[in-house]
Structure formats: C-alpha cells, structure tokens
Amino acid sequence: MDSAKRPNGLFRNKSAKIASIPMILTALVVFFGGTAWTVFYSFTGSRLLPKVKFVGFDQYERLWSSHRWMISIENLAIYGICSLVLTMVLGFTLAALLDRKIRFENTFRTIILYPFALSFVVTGLAWQWILNPDFGVQAVVRAWGWESFSFDPMNNPDIVIYGILIAGMWQGTGLVMVIMLAGLRGIDEDIWKATRVDGIGLVKTYVQVIVPMMRPVFVTALVIISSGIIKLYDLVVAQTNGGPGISSEVPAKYVIDYMFKAQNLGQGFAASTMMMVSVVIILVPWAYLEFGGKKRD
Amino acid sequence: MTDTSPLSAGTAAMTGPRGAKPKTRLSRRNIFLYGTLLLISVYYLLPLYVMVVTSLKGMPEIRMGNIFSPPVEVTFQPWVKAWSEACTGINCDGLSRGFGNSVRILIPSVALSITIASINGYALANWRFKGSEVFFTILIIGAFIPYQTMLYPIVILLREIGLMGSVWGLVLVHTVFGMPILTLLFRNYFTSMPEELFKAARVDGAGFWGIYFRIMLPMSLPIFVVAMILQVTGIWNDFLFGVIYTKPATYPMTVQLNNIVNSVQGVKEYNVNMAATLLTSLVPLVIYFVSGKLFVRGIAAGAVKG
Known part of the structure; x- marks a missing residue:
C-alpha cells in the first residue's frame, strides 16, 4: 500500500x-x-447573534421545561420506535417474500423501492392530500357507506404522528428491504438445503436460522434507520408543519425554528447539542461492537 | 382450489429435494405469495396514482368526487398553472423558477462533490499518509452527527466568504455533506482494485495525478455513475439546506413546492398542488426508473458500510 x-x-x-x-x-x-x-x-445566552456570555446550563434547563420540546421528544420516541420496529419487520418480510425465487421479482422490487427516490417534501405533500379529512381516505370510506368511519390524522392532535409515520414508512421501507435482500442473497445455498433435509419448517428456518445469521445486516439497517429518524424534519414541515397546534413537532424542527425564526440561538444550540448527545449514545455502543472487537485481534 | 392444494403441496414436498421442476403454479403457497405482494404493490402505487388522477381533474370534480376515481374530464390546466403561474409570495411565475434554480444548484454540486470525493478516496486507498485515516474517521463520524449541530457555524463560514444566500454557497454545503458517503464509496472501490496495477504505474514513474487520470479514472466509470445517481437524487430532494442557505430568489424546487402547497393565502387548488408535486418528483423518478439496478447498487453500497 x-x-x-x-x-x-x-x-x-x-x-x-x-x-x-x-x-x-x-x-x-x-x-x-x-x-x-x-x-x-449552547452555554451562552446568545439570542439574535452568537455572544460569549456564559449562562451555565440555563439553556438546557429552559429546554427541558419547555412544553414544545417535551412534545417533540415524545413524538420522536413514538415515531422512532414504531418506524424502527415496523420497517425492520416489514423490510425483512418483504425481502423474504422476494427471495422465494418468484417471477416478476424486479417489478415488485421497483414498485416497493420507488418512493425512496422521492423527497420527503413530496412524500409529505402526497400523504397530506391522501389523508385530507374532507376529500381523502376518510371521506371515501364514508361515501362507501361506513358513515361513522373516522381517520383524520391531519386534524386530530392525538394521532397526527401516526399519519406522519404512515408516510415515512411508505418512503423508507423499500431501502430496508433492499438491504435485507442483499443480506439474504449472501446466505449460502447449503444452509437452505440442510434445513430442508432436516425438515425444519419455512417460518422456523427464517426465525431461528436465517435471522441470527444476518445479525450484521440487521445492525447496519438499525443504524441507518435510527440516524434517519433523528433527522426527521422535511417530512413534518411538508405534511403538517408541526400542527395541529404543536402536536406534531419534532426536535430537528425545534432547533431550526429557534435558530432561524425565533432568533433564540442559545436555545437552538442547546437543543441541537441534545440531539447530538442522543446520537452519540446510540452510536458509541454500535461502534464499539463493530470495530472495538476487531482491533484487538 | 382448496381440494387440490393439499395434494399439490404434498407432491411439491416429494419432488422438491429431487430437483424436478414444480409444475404447480396455483399452489396455496403461490397464491399467498403473489397475493401479498400484489396487495403491497397496490399500497405503494396508490399515492402515485392518486397524485396523477388529482392533477388531471378540475377543481369542481375534486370537490364532488372521491380521490381514487379516475378523472371524468381530463385537463392539463393544473400542470400548466403549476409550472408557470403558481404563486409563492409575490412571485407568480410558477415552479419553473425553482426548477431552474435546482438545475443551477445540481450541476455544479454533483460535479464538485464527486471530483473532490473521488480524489479523497484515491488518496485514502493508494497514498495513505500520516493522519489520513484520522481525518477519514472524523468524516465518517460526521455523517452520523445530526446536521443541526453544524448548521449555524456554516452560516457564519458562508457569510465570511461572502457566499451566504447564493447558489455557490449551497453548492459548497452539498459538497461538504456529500463528502463522507462518497469518499467511502470511492475509497472502497479503489481499494478493491488490483494493487499490481498501481505498483506497475509507480515503477514506470507515474505520479499522484498521472495515475489518477490515466489509470484510476478510466477504470472506475461504474462507480462514478453510482455516485452520480446518489448525488443527483440526494441534492435534488434536499430541502433543509435549501431553505437555510438560499434566499427566496434562489430557492430550489423542493422549497418552492412546499411554499406553493402550504401557503395560507387563497383557495386551495389541490389539482395544481398535485401537479406541482409530481413536477418536482419527475427528475428523481426518471433517474430511478432509468438507472434500475445501478440505483439499488448505489444505496446498497452506501448502506453496507455506512
């Protein structure tokens, strides 16, 4: 070299x-x-312009006592956990279905992956329209005769985050599926033959043999999804702009609004530092597991 | 169907291990498999379908009918309006302005980011020097740090060099944030090339640039295409950097789209909004459908070691 x-x-x-x-x-x-x-x-009292005037942990105290920040955290937690679990399960299931040596595999893959080529803004606007309470899914189901049907995430503060989740899943599951499919293709044909000889059922083979073998792939997918979740911003801005009220706010939006709209730089810096800290908390154990062990060999 | 399927499943199990061609096309397994996949495909295609039909209807029809029904009377007026008349603030020249801006941002960003990243990758693969791996590690860690922690310092840097709000400022931002993944892509590609090639060129007296331009560049066309697909879709779809580092006159298409659709004034014209949304997604969609396998390879390459 x-x-x-x-x-x-x-x-x-x-x-x-x-x-x-x-x-x-x-x-x-x-x-x-x-x-x-x-x-x-983030330890200064900067407002319109960055100024070195230390205020200790004041910005952090204000941050954690802010109602809007708490809602942002709660939303990100709901969105994060649901999308992590669902994209992993769905991504793997779809990959497993496509891996069954089916016809039209390319067509199905193309269809499931195309939303990933679209921007979050486009995704958000498309789903904003589909979930529109007056014209969208709710109105259509009601027109079919189910008068009491109610699904209006765009207007209902309690479920608005699930409306965003549906859109986010639509956009991102294809990526996880492709990663999982690459992992499945890397599994030796002999493994399949061995399980068939042993008479192990298909579902059992997947759960007990294939999934443990694909651990590195799952870890990679996990890291990619979680680093994407924490950056969640464009989708929310386009689909709900944080509304109704502040019920669909997320941390990344909090940061940008405080830095560039509310002219409260210190708050924005403190919030973004918190975001970074949470990434470090996720990243360090992963980096240790992935690279820490190898170096000692 | 239910009568025959246990039987066919039985024969499949018997012939399976012997490797004979299974003739049972309509087994229960296949119905389940293709049924599920078809259902999922419908879910994935529905939004695109709804966008297309909505954009082809007139407003009265939208208010009356349901969003899934095909247009009774096809009109292209919403598309024309979205492209050349839709308003954002005081400008009423439609999305064409954002399209122009996006193109002017896209071309230099893609060219610059790929040029720099390919040289980085080449230096990291073949010309390691003291500390090069340290910088590379910082770069990769940087890819995971939320952008939010670097947004404001970059505002200051851009203001210092006089590029805040201009297209070129945004080009620099895209180059910086595209660097980790692209450098990784090129580094891995150049590392996988046979080392003898590099050594032979060294013996023949070729230097850093000579080897890069005469040997590495011509041999790495596929990875350049992958990098281009990655960057074109990524930069075209960017919203965050566009909204922060440009001003209304230079807003990229995504930002302008969001302003058109989510503007509070005036009557909501859903057909124009959907036409505008589709117009904004045309470039990445074309790239996606044309590039096919290469697109998948790009995201897999980015994913596997990202």
Whole structure:
C-alpha cells in the first residue's frame, strides 16, 4: 500500500496531502469545529447573534421545561420506535417474500423501492392530500357507506404522528428491504438445503436460522434507520408543519425554528447539542461492537 | 382450489429435494405469495396514482368526487398553472423558477462533490499518509452527527466568504455533506482494485495525478455513475439546506413546492398542488426508473458500510 519509504517527513507524498486539503478542512473545520462551536455556544445566552456570555446550563434547563420540546421528544420516541420496529419487520418480510425465487421479482422490487427516490417534501405533500379529512381516505370510506368511519390524522392532535409515520414508512421501507435482500442473497445455498433435509419448517428456518445469521445486516439497517429518524424534519414541515397546534413537532424542527425564526440561538444550540448527545449514545455502543472487537485481534 | 392444494403441496414436498421442476403454479403457497405482494404493490402505487388522477381533474370534480376515481374530464390546466403561474409570495411565475434554480444548484454540486470525493478516496486507498485515516474517521463520524449541530457555524463560514444566500454557497454545503458517503464509496472501490496495477504505474514513474487520470479514472466509470445517481437524487430532494442557505430568489424546487402547497393565502387548488408535486418528483423518478439496478447498487453500497 505505501509507496517507497524515503525519510523526508512532511514533504513525502506531497500531492496526496495537497489533494486531501478539502477533506481535511471539511473534517476539522466543519464537522469537528462546527460541532464543538455549537456545543460551546449552547452555554451562552446568545439570542439574535452568537455572544460569549456564559449562562451555565440555563439553556438546557429552559429546554427541558419547555412544553414544545417535551412534545417533540415524545413524538420522536413514538415515531422512532414504531418506524424502527415496523420497517425492520416489514423490510425483512418483504425481502423474504422476494427471495422465494418468484417471477416478476424486479417489478415488485421497483414498485416497493420507488418512493425512496422521492423527497420527503413530496412524500409529505402526497400523504397530506391522501389523508385530507374532507376529500381523502376518510371521506371515501364514508361515501362507501361506513358513515361513522373516522381517520383524520391531519386534524386530530392525538394521532397526527401516526399519519406522519404512515408516510415515512411508505418512503423508507423499500431501502430496508433492499438491504435485507442483499443480506439474504449472501446466505449460502447449503444452509437452505440442510434445513430442508432436516425438515425444519419455512417460518422456523427464517426465525431461528436465517435471522441470527444476518445479525450484521440487521445492525447496519438499525443504524441507518435510527440516524434517519433523528433527522426527521422535511417530512413534518411538508405534511403538517408541526400542527395541529404543536402536536406534531419534532426536535430537528425545534432547533431550526429557534435558530432561524425565533432568533433564540442559545436555545437552538442547546437543543441541537441534545440531539447530538442522543446520537452519540446510540452510536458509541454500535461502534464499539463493530470495530472495538476487531482491533484487538 | 382448496381440494387440490393439499395434494399439490404434498407432491411439491416429494419432488422438491429431487430437483424436478414444480409444475404447480396455483399452489396455496403461490397464491399467498403473489397475493401479498400484489396487495403491497397496490399500497405503494396508490399515492402515485392518486397524485396523477388529482392533477388531471378540475377543481369542481375534486370537490364532488372521491380521490381514487379516475378523472371524468381530463385537463392539463393544473400542470400548466403549476409550472408557470403558481404563486409563492409575490412571485407568480410558477415552479419553473425553482426548477431552474435546482438545475443551477445540481450541476455544479454533483460535479464538485464527486471530483473532490473521488480524489479523497484515491488518496485514502493508494497514498495513505500520516493522519489520513484520522481525518477519514472524523468524516465518517460526521455523517452520523445530526446536521443541526453544524448548521449555524456554516452560516457564519458562508457569510465570511461572502457566499451566504447564493447558489455557490449551497453548492459548497452539498459538497461538504456529500463528502463522507462518497469518499467511502470511492475509497472502497479503489481499494478493491488490483494493487499490481498501481505498483506497475509507480515503477514506470507515474505520479499522484498521472495515475489518477490515466489509470484510476478510466477504470472506475461504474462507480462514478453510482455516485452520480446518489448525488443527483440526494441534492435534488434536499430541502433543509435549501431553505437555510438560499434566499427566496434562489430557492430550489423542493422549497418552492412546499411554499406553493402550504401557503395560507387563497383557495386551495389541490389539482395544481398535485401537479406541482409530481413536477418536482419527475427528475428523481426518471433517474430511478432509468438507472434500475445501478440505483439499488448505489444505496446498497452506501448502506453496507455506512
């Protein structure tokens, strides 16, 4: 891998170093520097402009006593847990169905994956229309004769987050399915033959043999879905804009509204730091499991 | 059907291990399998269908009928209006403006981000230097950190270099945030290339750029296509960066779409809204249906090691 080793330190490999300047700047200035800057200023009382006037943990106290933040967290928890479980189960089931050596596999895959090519804004607007209480699904079912049918996530604060969940699932399940399908294709044909010889049923084979074998694939899918969940923003803005009232607010929207609309930078920084902390809490155990073990070998 | 299926299932089980072709097309298993898949396909296709039929109806028909019924009278007026007349704030020149902006953002962003990332990947694969892996690790960790923690520092940086609110500022942002995944993609691809190739070129006296342009670039066309698909759909679909780093005159299509549909003034014209929504999704949809397997490969490549 290394080119010939000549002992003249800094100037060895000069072109490679010059070519990597954009990457180094991005890593150090934007990713590392930017994050550190935000964490630092989250301890200040910055409002319209960033100012170094320390207020300790005041911003965090205000954040956690804010009704809107608590609703945001609650919504993200509901959305996160439901979409994690449902996309994993559905994604795997769909992949397993497609893996049964069926005809038109490509057609089915194309249909299930196409929403993933669409933006969250488009997804949100499409489902906003389908779930419209006056013209959408509710109105259609009522017109069919089921007069008391009621499903109006766009108007009902109690279930609005599930309306967003339906849209999010529609957009994202295809991705998980493709990842799972790649994992299933990587399983040795002999395993299938062995289970058939042993007379183990299909469902049992999947649950007890295939799923444990696909652990790394599941972990990858888990990491991808969860890092996507925490970024949930565009979909909410397009579909409900946080409404009705503040019943479908999410943390990412809280951050952006406080930074760029309410001109309360300190609050925005504190909220975004909390988001980062929660990602770190998810990421560190995963990174440890994935890479920590290998290094010791 | 129910009479024959236990029998056919039995024969299938008997012939299965011997590898004979199963002739039972309508077994219970197949009905279940294709039935489920068809049902799911309907769920996935329904929103697209509803968008298309709504965009082809007139407003009176929408108010009367149900959203699933096909248009009685097909009209293309909503599409024309969405493209050239729909209003956002004081501008009433439709989505064509956002489309133009998105194209002007897309082309330099894709070109710049792929150029830089491919060179990064090449340097990381073949020209490692002290600390290169550290920077790469920071880059990959950065991909998982929520964008929200970097949004404001970038505002300051862009203001410092005078690009805040301009198309080029947004191009830089897309280049920066596309870098982790693309660098990973190219690094893995270049690492998988035979090392002898690189060594032979070194022996022949080719340097960093010589090897990149004459050997690596011509051999890595497929990965460039994958990277392009990834970036074109990603950048076209972006909303967050567009809304923060540009101003109304340079808003990309997604932001303008959201402003048109969710504007509070005026009567809601659902047909125009759906036509506008479809117009905004045309570019990624075309890419998706044309690229097919490569699209899948792109997201799988991004996913497997992301």
